[in-house]
Amino acid sequence: MASRRSLLAGAALLSAPRSASAQAWPTRPVRIMVPYSPGGQADTVIRLLQPKITEFLGQPLVLENRPGAGGSIAAGIVAGAPADGYTLLFDSFPFAVQPLIQRSITFNYETAFAPVGQVVALPYVLVVKRDFPANDVPSFIAAAKARNGAAYGTPGIASLGHLAGALLAARAGISMEHVPYRGGTDAARDVAAGNLDSAIATASTLRPLILEGHARGIALTSGERRGTLSDLPTFAESGFPGFDLTSWNGLLAPAATPAPVIARLEAALRHATTDEATRQRLIASGNDPVTEPAAAFGERIRRDREIVRQLIRDTGLRLE
Missing domain, CATH: 3.40.190.10 (Periplasmic binding protein-like II)
Structure with missing residues (x-):
């Protein structure tokens, strides 16, 4: 019994730092990769959301525009980043299309990312x-x-x-x-x-x-x-x-990002998209604000990808 209590106590000590770090996240600035040029639609949306997300997380958002290769340059950076929530991707509808049209991508779009949430339609x-x-x-x-x-x-x-x-x-x-x-x-x-x-x-x-x-x-x-x-x-x-x-903008994290971190990011997006002043700015910029959580956003991406697959099969459409 004493030996078992010692083992349980040791396991608790080993798991405590991970649990505490998940609860404390983030403790430093969060980097968001934007696969499009400054001033573009996606860039405009994330910059409108930035103040409220920062307010909720208590840490700055560092936005980096990395356009090129249909968005796969920025996506590749995030796919290869540590799954700790500090490097994220803010993308749009082409995210669902790229794995169907680019043959030289070195990562798997369908398995390399964890959806966080959709913010506009x-x-x-x-x-x-x-x-x-x-x-x-x-x-x-x-x-x-x-x-x-x-x-x-x-x-x-x-x-x-x-x-x-x-x-x-x-x-x-x-x-x-x-x-x-x-x-x-x-x-x-x-x-x-x-x-x-x-x-x-x-x-x-x-x-x-x-x-x-x-x-x-x-x-x-x-x-x-x-x-x-x-x-x-x-x-x-x-x-x-x-x-x-329907096109969209949404946030994605590297696959295997801890569930508590995804949940906190999801809550941060909800805080931003339900703020009335932010909503009005999004509407004025031509966007329809939505609050779609991680699971529903992931399903939307899968549905969009299947629509494109079916369209290619039915029409022989070339997207290269």
Whole structure:
């Protein structure tokens, strides 16, 4: 009995430092890798959330922009970092797509990360130039058939806009020529000038064109009406049930990060996304604030990845 008590006491002493450190986390600044350039959509969102996350954690957030290779440079840094919660990734929808299109990645996107939480949803929208003969999805399809196709601009290859156009073409039985740009703003400029039939990009990018009369909004790619263009119908309610491609921003940690650390980070995100002033700033920047916990966020990533896999199988779509 005495020997057993000694063993139990020793085990308790060994486990105590780990438990205490989990409760005390963080004790130093937390680094967040952003795979996109300063001033971009993801960068804007995390900087709006930064003050409230810092307030909750009691430690500064150090944001590092590491764009390139479709986001895999920043993701690789986090995948190889210690699983202690001090190096995190703030990513968006391309996170779900990269493992399907990049062959040279040295880490496994599907096993290298632990989801922490989603913070915003970002619907994309299809718009057409002023003289394109369409006001809704049925008339857009009819016009595309009559013209033997329609060209659509997007923020780039493998972007959500690219995928949404390919999905619409496949389900509607029409031809759509993808025109990739370096960003949604460039595509918007050509639609406004009348040089491009249509574009599929973020609502925040294309909404000014609609409000100023330089383009007409047709439909949202999200499964439900949301965001600053919620007056527009969705593709799902326009004859294509189940059509749901919605971009997002969310936080991820290296796999094997302790559950108490994930829980504290999840709580920090909830603190930020439920702050009313922060919510209004996110809405003003064209984002729809959400509070999606780790498990639901992980399921969203898996669902988005499977949608893209199925789209590639059904259409032979090339994303390289």
